[in-house]
Amino acid sequence: MAKNKDLDLMESGSKVKIGISDMIIRGFGYFFVTLYALACVFPFLIIIGTSFTSETVIRAEGVKLIPKEATLQAYEMVVHGGLIWKSYGLTITLTLCGTLLGLSIIAMTGYALQRKDFPLRNGISFYIYFTSLFSAGLAPYYLLMTQTYHLKDSYFAVFLPLLMSPWLIILMKNFVKAIPHEITESGKIDGAGDMRIFIDLILPMLKPALATIGLFLALGYWNEWYQSSLFLSSRIAVKPLQFQLYKVVNEAQALKNSVAGQYVSVSDIPTESLKMATAVLATGPIVFLYPFVQKYFIGGITVGAVKG
Amino acid sequence: MGKGKAVAASATGGKKKRGIRETLWKYRTLELMCLPAIIFFFMFSYMPLPGIYVAFVNYNYQGGIFGSPFIGLQNFQFLAESGKLFELTKNTILYNLAFIILGNILAIFVAILLNEMRSKWFKKVSQTMMFLPYFISQVLVGILVYNLLNYDYGFVNTILVKLGLEKWGPYSDPTVWPVLLVIIHLWQQTGYNSVVYFAAIMGIDAEIIEAAKVDGANGFQKIRYIILPGLRPTLVILLLFAMGGIVKGNFGLFYNVVGTNSILFPTTDIIETYVYRAATTEFNFSRASAVGLYQSIIGFIMVMISNFVVKKIEPDYSLF
Numbered sequence: 105m106a107k108n109k110d111l112d113l114m115e116s117g118s119k120v121k122i123g124i125s126d127m128i129i130r131g132f133g134y135f136f137v138t139l140y141a142l143a144c145v146f147p148f149l150i151i152i153g154t155s156f157t158s159e160t161v162i163r164a165e166g167v168k169l170i171p172k173e174a175t176l177q178a179y180e181m182v183v184h185g186g187l188i189w190k191s192y193g194l195t196i197t198l199t200l201c202g203t204l205l206g207l208s209i210i211a212m213t214g215y216a217l218q219r220k221d222f223p224l225r226n227g228i229s230f231y232i233y234f235t236s237l238f239s240a241g242l243a244p245y246y247l248l249m250t251q252t253y254h255l256k257d258s259y260f261a262v263f264l265p266l267l268m269s270p271w272l273i274i275l276m277k278n279f280v281k282a283i284p285h286e287i288t289e290s291g292k293i294d295g296a297g298d299m300r301i302f303i304d305l306i307l308p309m310l311k312p313a314l315a316t317i318g319l320f321l322a323l324g325y326w327n328e329w330y331q332s333s334l335f336l337s338s339r340i341a342v343k344p345l346q347f348q349l350y351k352v353v354n355e356a357q358a359l360k361n362s363v364a365g366q367y368v369s370v371s372d373i374p375t376e377s378l379k380m381a382t383a384v385l386a387t388g389p390i391v392f393l394y395p396f397v398q399k400y401f402i403g404g405i406t407v408g409a410v411k412g
Numbered sequence: 413m414g415k416g417k418a419v420a421a422s423a424t425g426g427k428k429k430r431g432i433r434e435t436l437w438k439y440r441t442l443e444l445m446c447l448p449a450i451i452f453f454f455m456f457s458y459m460p461l462p463g464i465y466v467a468f469v470n471y472n473y474q475g476g477i478f479g480s481p482f483i484g485l486q487n488f489q490f491l492a493e494s495g496k497l498f499e500l501t502k503n504t505i506l507y508n509l510a511f512i513i514l515g516n517i518l519a520i521f522v523a524i525l526l527n528e529m530r531s532k533w534f535k536k537v538s539q540t541m542m543f544l545p546y547f548i549s550q551v552l553v554g555i556l557v558y559n560l561l562n563y564d565y566g567f568v569n570t571i572l573v574k575l576g577l578e579k580w581g582p583y584s585d586p587t588v589w590p591v592l593l594v595i596i597h598l599w600q601q602t603g604y605n606s607v608v609y610f611a612a613i614m615g616i617d618a619e620i621i622e623a624a625k626v627d628g629a630n631g632f633q634k635i636r637y638i639i640l641p642g643l644r645p646t647l648v649i650l651l652l653f654a655m656g657g658i659v660k661g662n663f664g665l666f667y668n669v670v671g672t673n674s675i676l677f678p679t680t681d682i683i684e685t686y687v688y689r690a691a692t693t694e695f696n697f698s699r700a701s702a703v704g705l706y707q708s709i710i711g712f713i714m715v716m717i718s719n720f721v722v723k724k725i726e727p728d729y730s731l732f
Contacts, residue, residue, distance in 0.1 A: 125631035126528075133525035134534070140522065141541035144603065147556040148544070150567050154559060166570030167559060209452070212445035222442045223435055232449060233732065235457035238712045241704020242687050243697045244463025245456075247477060252459070265456055268449060298441035327549035330664065334692065346549040353555055354671065376565055383555050387548055394547045395540050405604065406611045 148391070155179070155381040159374035167376070178374050178381035185363040187341075188348065188385055195345040198263055199325040206267040206321045207314060213268075214276025214313075215302050220285055229277075236270040246334060261335035262344060266324050272317055275404060279313030280306070316404040319397050326390065349386045353379045467701040480698075487702035496686070497706065504661045504682040510594045511601075511662070512654040518602050520643060523609035524635055542603030554668030557596060586679040589670070593680065597665055608650070609643055616642040649729050652722050656715035659683065659707050683707050 150169055154162065155178055157171040165172070182188055213232075217225050239245075255261035283306060291301035307314075332347035341361075343351065351358035362382065363373060436443070462477075467487055469480040491497040522542070529535045545553070560567045563581040572579055582588050616639065624634055663684035670680045683703060690700035715731075723730035 123630045125633075129525075129528050129631045129635070130530070133528045137522065137525050137529070137534075137538050140602075141538040144542050144545055144599065147560060151556060151559055162565050166565045166573065167567045168570060169567075209448045213449040216442040216445040219442060222439055224439070224443065224446075228446050228450065230732075232453055235453050237715055238708055239457065240460035240464050241701060241708055242684075243691045243701035243704055244460040244466060244477075246691050247463055247466065247697060248460045251476065253455075264452075268452060270453075273449065298439075298445070302445070323547065327551075329549060329551050346551045349549075349555070350551045350668070353551075353558070379555065380559065383552055387552050390547050391544070394544065398540060398543050398547075401543075401546075401604075402607050405607050 151380045151383055155377055155384050157377055159377055162374075162376045175377075178377035179385075181363045181374070181378060182381050182385060185361075187362045188345075188382065190342040191345045191348040191386075194259070194342050195326060195328075198259070198328070198344060199322050202263055202266055202325045203318050203321045206272075207318045210268050210272050210276050210317055210321075211307065211310060211314065212302065213273055214280050215306055216298075217273070218277050218280040219288065232270050232273055249335060256335055257337055257340050258335070262328060262331045265331055266321070266328060268321075272320060275320075276313060276317055279310060279316075283309050312400070312403060315397075316400040319400050320404060323390075345386045349382055352382045464701065464705055466697050467705045469698055471696075471698040487698050488706070491699065491702055491706075497703065500681060500683045500686050500703065501659065501710075503679070504659055504684075507590070507593065507661065507682060508654075508658050510590070511597050512651065512658075514594060515598055515601055515605060516647060516650060516654075518598055519605035520609050520640075520647070522602060522606040523613055523643075524639060526606065526610055527613045527639070528631070539603070539607075542606070544603070545600040546604045550664030550668045553596065553600060553665065554671070557592075557669050561592075583673060584675055586676045589676055589680050593665065593669065596669060597662060600665070609646060612643050612646040613639060645726060649722060649726060652718045652725075656718035657711070658714055659710045661685070663688065 150167060153169045153171050154167045156174045156176070157168060158173045158175045158177065161168075161172050216222060217229050217232075219225060249261055250256045253261075255264075287305050287309070288301055291305050296304070327346055328344050329346040329350050332344050333350065336343055336347065338357075348358075348362075352362050353359075359373065359375065359378065363378065466477045466480075468482060468484060469475075469477070470483045470486075471477070471480045475481070488497075526535055526539065529538075558566070561569075561580075561582050563569060563579060563583060569579045582592060621634060621638055624638055629637070661682035661684040663682075666680060666682055666685050667688065670676050670685070687700045687703050687707075690696045690703070719731050
């Protein structure tokens with residue numbers, strides 16, 4: 105830190121010196137931001153701590169940051185229970201397929217709707233945009249999905265609705281807007297069809313857009329629990345990861361199922377640490393990956409957050 | 413608009429009708445590219461619309477949506493007269509107002525402080541830490557809160573007991589949740605929201621700031637007279653858009669943190685949680701749909717008003 109201060113003085117030293125008010129603001133800034141950033145991470149540390157704490161300690165003394173009598177028991181039980189790996193498999197499959205399919209459709213639509221010579225662009229844009237202005241609400245949607253489409257207890261009820269959203273299509277349109285129309289024109293002059301132009305000329309230029317929107321889609325699939333809670337009943341043994349986590353935490357039966365066949369007595373199940381170990385396992389990949397991809401999300405916010 | 417262009421395209425080709433067909437054929441590839449999305453929104457957004465009718469019937473399974481007895485506005489009447497509609501609307505709007513106002517203040521505050529930091533390393537690390545809550549599922553948010561606050565083993569109570577104080581049981585006390593939910597919401601969203609303001613600060617002309625420094629403006633004056641006014645357009649636009657969504661609740665947060673704990677409902681029940689319960693546990697689709705329709709209509713009006721205002725102030729940013 106001292107080193108940075110020096111750098112600072114060098115930077116601005118030629119013109120103005122740092123005043124007392126700057127020092128106060130900066131000092132308070134470091135203090136407040138440090139505190140706030142720690143508060144953002146702290147609850148995660150307690151969860152990790154709890155997941156390694158033995159159940160007897162939790163029951164006697166409560167949850168702690170640093171585990172006393174650290175144990176891997178909860179993790180061993182979750183891992184041996186096996187259900188979580190099936191959930192992992194399901195969620196990874198849904199995430200990969202959904203992201204690829206959704207991204208292809210969003211990219212094609214975003215390009216077509218940004219083509220200035222496409223006469224239907226305004227009509228179709230409005231058709232898509234209108235769905236975010238007015239919706240039928242949950243009850244008619246639920247009845248349609250279960251009684252007309254018969255998607256109760258089907259993974260398609262989870263997979264399909266997350267494929268795209270008006271917001272993501274608008275975001276893609278904004279990315280496409282930055283590509284000069286001349287590129288499409290030059291493709292046309294060379295005699296390429298619209299699909300050829302899109303695949304050979306436009307897609308390579310859309311890489312940042314594909315990364316950003318793909319990550320939004322992937323995050324949506326990975327964190328999915330809402331559609332699952334609506335449409336997947338207890339008859340479905342393998343649930344998407346976050347919904348499985350929800351069940352383990354909120355339903356005693358699901359907790360028991362997740363460690364099936366390992367313990368005779370129900371009272372021997374380390375309830376609290378087991379919940380937290382499941383939470384750590386279900387969230388782990390995101391926590392490790394997001395620092396590397398957050399710049400794409402920031403790109404998404406600045407391109408599409410305010411402007412529709 | 414589409415028609416006008418079609419006519420123009422067919423100017424050489426004679427009849428108007430053939431022109432439209434020709435244009436449709438000419439752009440068949442672009443139309444096909446849009447087709448999957450058109451089908452998607454038709455299936456999942458337009459198909460449910462006729463089902464709104466269920467709000468006007470007394471739904472039963474044998475009859476289905478269109479075979480159940482029509483009862484007009486009785487569902488709405490019941491909800492209005494029982495005071496439920498008012499309570500849900502009040503809760504939803506008050507929570508959203510707190511989220512919007514405090515959320516923006518905190519986001520601006522964090523963005524300004526981050527901008528004053530000179531250590532790139534510190535900026536990067538702290539921003540990454542603040543971004544973490546945005547990436548986790550709402551289910552995990554519920555668990556984090558539970559692990560902190562539950563009466564038997566929660567972290568807060570562990571500390572209180574250690575200090576020789578009495579245990580705190582928020583899960584049986586509805587009065588504390590408005591504050592708690594606001595804190596949790598801010599905790600999850602501020603890292604993300606501050607990015608928007610941070611970008612806006614970056615967009616302020618650096619020369620103006622330099623000039624102010626040369627003129628002897630101190631740090632507080634710089635923030636007060638340059639940065640804050642510079643953020644005003646962004647703030648106004650974000651506030652207006654937020655007003656458009658004032659009756660839309662953060663269902664994931666309320667459902668995962670409060671869940672089925674009915675003791676807390678008086679202060680935590682919002683439109684979304686009520687509709688979800690009515691549809692999935694009470695199977696009262698008519699009532700659920702009535703509340704949902706009421707919400708959709710109010711929401712639609714709010715978006716129209718806020719967009720109208722945005723168009724007046726900052727036409728570039730209006731949605732349509």
